[in-house]
Amino acid sequence: MSDHTGAVAEHVGGTTQSFIYIWIALLAMTGVEVLLAYEQVPVLIMLTALLGLSIVKAALIIAYFMHLKFEKLSLFLTLFPMLVLCIILMLIIFMPDSLRSLNMRVVQ
């Protein structure tokens, strides 16, 4: 392996076939999401299912299309735990307040 100053790095992981499989998986999960919307399932189940599928889709894109699975673990550890922590903090701070303001609404 060469150093990073412009030389072509050795490209490990990911064949054309694996990319196509992941593309099909992403399309299939999108299809399930649209089906859920069509069936008009209850909101809470819908939200859980949609967010779950979206996170799986995002993970597949990051790991394979964005190649993070084949990078050093230190890159992942530098970037993602803080992103997840920030998002969780936003949710913890704002979501209870949002539901509280719903209950405090003056009935018209």
Add this chain to the structure above:
Amino acid sequence: MSEAKAATMDSVWQGGASPYAIGSKKFGMWLFIISDALTFSALLVAYTYLRLSTPNWPTPFHFSPSIIFSSVMTFCLLSSSLTMVMAVHAMNHGNRKATVGWILATIVGGLAFVVLHISEWLNLINNEHVTPFGNEWGVPLFGGTFFALTGLHMTHVIIGVIYLGIIAFAVGRGKFKYEDVEVSGLYWHFVDLVWMFIFPLVYLMSAKL
């Protein structure tokens, strides 16, 4: 060389020459992506906050045309991600001609997304009378958050199309290296990834048969 490499490998957390064993362009793009992800997260949290605390939040997305349109848009963006991976793959094998072809296919996917998205916007503006500042249901925040979120995402797609156009042009003329194509691919996949959250949370959660 091997000694230097070993030192780099051993001192990942001590700030070696290349602690992540990737180029600085790629690392820069990753840092941008993470900060941009926080921007979109903040907008999505704001959207969800307002939606939860508004009892009469409108659900104007009829299955036809809105949901069908946005599903086709999702297909365009997902497929353009596949062609972008192929472009990076071709560049890694030194095949510049194939790289340009795959990047052009990616640009076509991106443009199809933008055209469909604008027609979907026009449908919402003309038929449902939603603007960023008001609508018939008396929930102006719906238009505000909807156009802010999807507008920022569409801006990213348009910038991505221009970015990829420049990369394709330069690669075709024998300029730029593998890393440059890979970095542009990272940006494009990120734009795709953001849509994977906007599509379900904004469109599918507000679907109406």
